[in-house]
Amino acid sequence: MAPTGSKCPVCRRADARVFGEPDLQIRAPCSACADKLAAEALAKQNRDQLADLHERWSKLPALYRTTDPNHPHVNPRILAEVLKYDPRSSNGKGIGLYGPTGAGKTRMMFLLVRKLHFSGVKILFTSAVAIARAASQEFDDDQKTRGEARLLLRNAVTSEVLFIDDIGKERLTEAAELKLYWLIEERTANYRPILWTSNFVGADLRKMMSDNRGTAVTRRLAEFSSVLFVPAPYVQENERRFA
Ligand SMILES: Nc1ncnc2c1ncn2[C@@H]1O[C@H](COP(=O)(O)OP(=O)(O)O)[C@@H](O)[C@H]1O
Numbered sequence: 001m002a003p004t005g006s007k008c009p010v011c012r013r014a015d016a017r018v019f020g021e022p023d024l025q026i027r028a029p030c031s032a033c034a035d036k037l038a039a040e041a042l043a044k045q046n047r048d049q050l051a052d053l054h055e056r057w058s059k060l061p062a063l064y065r066t067t068d069p070n071h072p073h074v075n076p077r078i079l080a081e082v083l084k085y086d087p088r089s090s091n092g093k094g095i096g097l098y099g100p101t102g103a104g105k106t107r108m109m110f111l112l113v114r115k116l117h118f119s120g121v122k123i124l125f126t127s128a129v130a131i132a133r134a135a136s137q138e139f140d141d142d143q144k145t146r147g148e149a150r151l152l153l154r155n156a157v158t159s160e161v162l163f164i165d166d167i168g169k170e171r172l173t174e175a176a177e178l179k180l181y182w183l184i185e186e187r188t189a190n191y192r193p194i195l196w197t198s199n200f201v202g203a204d205l206r207k208m209m210s211d212n213r214g215t216a217v218t219r220r221l222a223e224f225s226s227v228l229f230v231p232a233p234y235v236q237e238n239e240r241r242f243a
């Protein structure tokens, strides 16, 4: 009979590895069982991770979550360009989409956000309006309001990738402008990419802010993003015949 110490605690076969002093032995599973346990643990970890990704994804706005990449208003050439973007080899550079309202900027960026999110990139989706609101609420009298505002601002500056929707749509109070400026400076200085959309670019965007900050913000965004123009409305060839 094999000594009990040499039996695999899982399958009970007698070829387990035994560690430690004779009177303080630890029985490890046999190598076949060890491999199986490791594979199961990995599969469980992957399942948990995927469930977590789906859980976090479900919190994003439903309108954009359901974006169809083949929708006739989505420009496939620009979308292909957007989807090529990889934040892990971009040297801190992001992407900016600018163009008129309804061009599909937010939706195209969302398709990229989805791709990055499910490939494990920690990405925060927010809007310039939400940042402006947080800027006005970070010292709010209400503790919950204040806490939420600060959490958003902290996550916005630290997240691996940040998506700011609709820069230029927010009402730019002094506090909002300062916060946006701080956020962009802080992220670009640390090579953390920003994805953004705007109806404005260059001088038009600059004019919306005070002189020196407008210049700094637009320069940083231009320097740290590949900027693509999205014209509207896009109508696919096969649709044009019926238009
Ligand atoms: N399910 C869908 N998938 C993709 N695009 C859609 C879908 N439903 C509507 N759209 C189109 O999305 C466009 C609006 O896109 P959006 O990204 O909000 O524009 P922008 O951000 O440039 O203002 C409209 O042209 C609309 O027709």
Ligand SMILES: [Mg+2]
Pocket (backbone or CB within 6 Å): 105, 106, 107, 165, 166, 197
């Ligand atoms: Mg939009």
Ligand SMILES: [Zn+2]
Pocket (backbone or CB within 6 Å): 008, 009, 010, 011, 012, 013, 029, 030, 031, 032, 033, 034
């Ligand atoms: Zn075993």
